Amino acid sequence: MSMDRNHILDIMHMSKDGAISKRRIKVLQVGEASLGAYCHLRGSRRIFTIDNVLALVPVIRT
Template sequence: MMYMAADGSISKRKIKVLQVGEASFRAYCYLRKSKRTFSIDNVLALVPIMKKERYVV
């Protein structure tokens, strides 16, 4: 996720969304290593990360 903070600084974060509201959402932020609340209006870009597990037969 590319996110713009209230002071205008932009950061790139890897998050796990926990709860979505009307104007904000709660997520675990791997950058800060804590649960954070993000404003939906400040999200600049989102890209889903898909993990593929490979099994050896």
């Protein structure tokens, strides 16, 4: 799946210290090694290392 801007995704993410969390994000930009997104859990823009994204599922709105 390509990650385009403005896609809403549910991700499982592992932090630098190994903690795993579920996040709902809105993709803002995609780089080779990182993903800039608005994180609904934190209520702010975050940078996620793509290698630390364990799973992702697109949120489908009907």
